[in-house]
Amino acid sequence: QVQLVESGGGLVQPGGSLRLSCEASGILFNTYAGAWYRQSPGNERELVALLTIYGITTYADSVKGRFTISRDNAKNTLYLQMNSLKPEDTAVYYCHSVVGYWGQGTQVTVSF
Numbered sequence: 672q673v674q675l676v677e678s679g680g681g682l683v684q685p686g687g688s689l690r691l692s693c694e695a696s697g698i699l700f701n702t703y704a705g706a707w708y709r710q711s712p713g714n715e716r717e718l719v720a721l722l723t724i725y726g727i728t729t730y731a732d733s734v735k736g737r738f739t740i741s742r743d744n745a746k747n748t749l750y751l752q753m754n755s756l757k758p759e760d761t762a763v764y765y766c767h768s769v770v771g772y773w774g775q776g777t778q779v780t781v782s783f
Contacts, residue, residue, distance in 0.1 A: 673697035675766045680777030687756050687781070693749040693766030693774055700742045704769040705749040707740060709762035709779075716765065720751060733759075756781045 675698075679691040691707065706721040720740035721729040728740055739752040749766055758781045766774035 673768070673772045675768065675772055675774035677764065677766050677774040677777040680764060680779045682780045682782065683756055684783055685757060685781055688752070688754045689756065689779060691751040691753070691764055691766075691777060691779075693751075695747050695749070695766075695768070698768055698770070698772060699744075700747055700749050700768070701744045705740075705742065706767045706769065707749070707751045708765045708767055709760075710765070710776075711762040714762075719764070721769075722749070753779070758782060 674696045675693050677691060677693050679689060683689050701724055704721060704723045707719040708716050709719050710716040719731050719734055720738055722740045722742060737755045741750045761779060761781050763776040763778050765776045
């Protein structure tokens with residue numbers, strides 16, 4: 672059974688940082704690409720960042736230079752380091768394996 676469990680969300684002030692984690696079981700992030708998506712109220716779920724098994728990364732234009740996706744193969748965990756956060760980054764963030772699995776989501780709120 673495949674499970675993706677996110678953690679690390681929360682409330683942060685504009686300009687702050689958060690690191691999201693996604694621990695996987697039943698599937699390996701060094702076998703299939705992993706990604707982070709986000710969805711805010713009234714909007715469609717959008718790709719934030721993707722990391723292939725070869726280490727190639729792709730980012731949404733809105734987060735380039737601020738967010739970094741990475742993984743720890745030993746821990747089978749995918750990360751999203753988010754710096755210089757803006758109110759428009761507020762959303763539920765989802766971990767995704769490209770073979771079709773999703774985490775439950777973690778809320779990120781950027782506000783004073």
